Amino acid sequence: MMSAKLWAPALTACALATSIALVGCSKDPKDAQQAAAAQKMPPTEVGVLVAQPQSVEQVVELSGRTAAYQVSEVRPQTSGVVLKRLFNEGSFVRAGQPLYEIDSSINRANLDNARATLTRQQANLNAMRVKANRYSQLVGMNAVSKQEYDDLISQVKLAEADVAASQAVLKNAQIDLGYSTVRAPISGITGISTVTAGALVTANQAEALVKIQQLDPIYVLINQSSAELLRLKKQISQGNLTANLNTKVRLRLEDGSIYPIEGNMQFSDASVNQETGSVTIRALFDNPNQLLLPGMYATAEIVRAVIPNAYLVPQAALTRTPTGQATVMLVNAKGQVEPRPVTTAGSKGTEWIITDGLKTGDKIIVDGIAKVKPEQKVNAKPYQAKPAPQAGKAAGAPPASAAQPAQPAKPVEQKAASQA
Template structure:
């Protein structure tokens, strides 16, 4: 096959022009600046404002019953019957055990007989004293005989009083054979079985009743935290929460919050020397008996109100090496500034800043990964987030 020279020349020329066009296009594309190059980066900012903020702390503790009663045998004898069901709720005065009353019934009868004898003796002594009183007036009996008759009456009165006391004691002991609950609450397992001999030499523990509504939470706080709060109160920076308005919330072991609010009852007046902690107690209603003694729980305790608190969203705070905290601000010239801050307390989804910021500062909360200190930016209002009033325990 023969190829025309003119055709070959035309093909080479077309290929050369196409290559030049491609190179020219590439050069123009490389020289064209990307869209937005050299323009300030847009960032979302919030303006720091002062707000009234309830400060709370979360402290671990244990639930304890409102009242505990150890039911013990006060009468000696054999347990005839256990009336209650273990683990059930009992009322105050409800019968729990029956102890064999026969020996104590016999003791009561004996005491009543002794009392009747003393009363008869007293009656005879009174009659004799009355006769002697008339006779001694006419010197029919000696004064000594009359004095003996008066003393016999007094002795008889004493014997009757002792007999009445013995009868009352016997009745009490007989009543103790019916063992009742001294408080309302939930009763645990029986410590004795039917047929057991109890009350010999010392009161025998029969069962334990615990009152669960309301219920206590005992927890501790370090003395250093209490001192820091007290200094803040004294300086006027913090306003103490009124006792009637203080709220204590309860966080259960599974992380859920107990729906009913408790109240703070007291703070111990001494500091534990071994731990440096102060014991506090809160009371919670427990109508459904959901809370049980011994359960671990955490108390969210409102302790103070900061009238001039400065807060920032958690995503605005950056942590450096060693735990140092800082935020990125937008300066007056719309350039990024790195500002060290002090933020030790988290409240809801925000940090409470105590040093480094002032009201009116513009803190970058969106677009942090795209800017660095000194870079020009275009600040815009950040998209709305969770409300600033999200406070632990509120």
């Protein structure tokens, strides 16, 4: 009896140990199966873009304002009372078109006086010439002295000078009479008239009668910082950029729309504004519909240079480290993810411009980059860019699938379930 009582605890302990061992043995195969299943899972599928070098235009965006191609402040060149205004304010006028009519009575009287003076001087000159011809015959016969003849020749020359002076006075009077009609010096759009009929105006007065602006073509004055200009010239001199000789300018208006006509760069100022530290650049745009008006704010997109052997990479493919280093993920020859630091030189549309860190043929991960990590095995597929949404579809419209019956889809789902 005593021996049985002593063996009972030992047997219980052995049974407990055996059950624990059996439980442990039964769990190990399950874990091994799960690990094997994890190893048999297919690699993560990613969309890759094959790097190909190309020449990329470097576009800079600069702010600017529009300015009229020509501006003329019309002032009277003769004095008098304005009789009538001959144009509509805000209308288009052509060069030479009459704008104002000024009272010409005084100018006309001056013209008549100058014409009469010239007639008298010409009559006096003709009499002197007839007398000189007669004296030329008499002096040969010693009927008159040589001194008298010389004095008469001098009087003829003085009369000729008087006629020339009278002709100049007459021409000046004719010009003054022509100034009685104020004409447009250039073609353009008129502003507000500062005078009305009955106003007294004086020649070359300080206040303009009206301002005319030529709006087609039109200038866009752009400001570029001198530091950026120096940096651009340095990159071109080092061979990193190629200067763009045929510089085109695109214009984005205040409402965000793009002006449909490209402009041409005309010149860059040779001096720097000391107050703003910027250089003024002038571009010329055709403005047939007068969409652009002087003083409008606009953003100019200028192709200043071309970057050779650069790579365009979608923005989704590039990430940055906490220190700001730009990095892309590549699929190497082993089919594993490999991070690669790169150097960017701005962006073009929705793509980054990469100038260093890539080589031809590199497979850049674009789609699925958030699901991978370095050294992970992946299955690379060609990247398919998502099509842009069609502008014709109205917001909030039901999708195309909603208009189709959903019944045909059910048998397909059931078939797939039965195959599974």
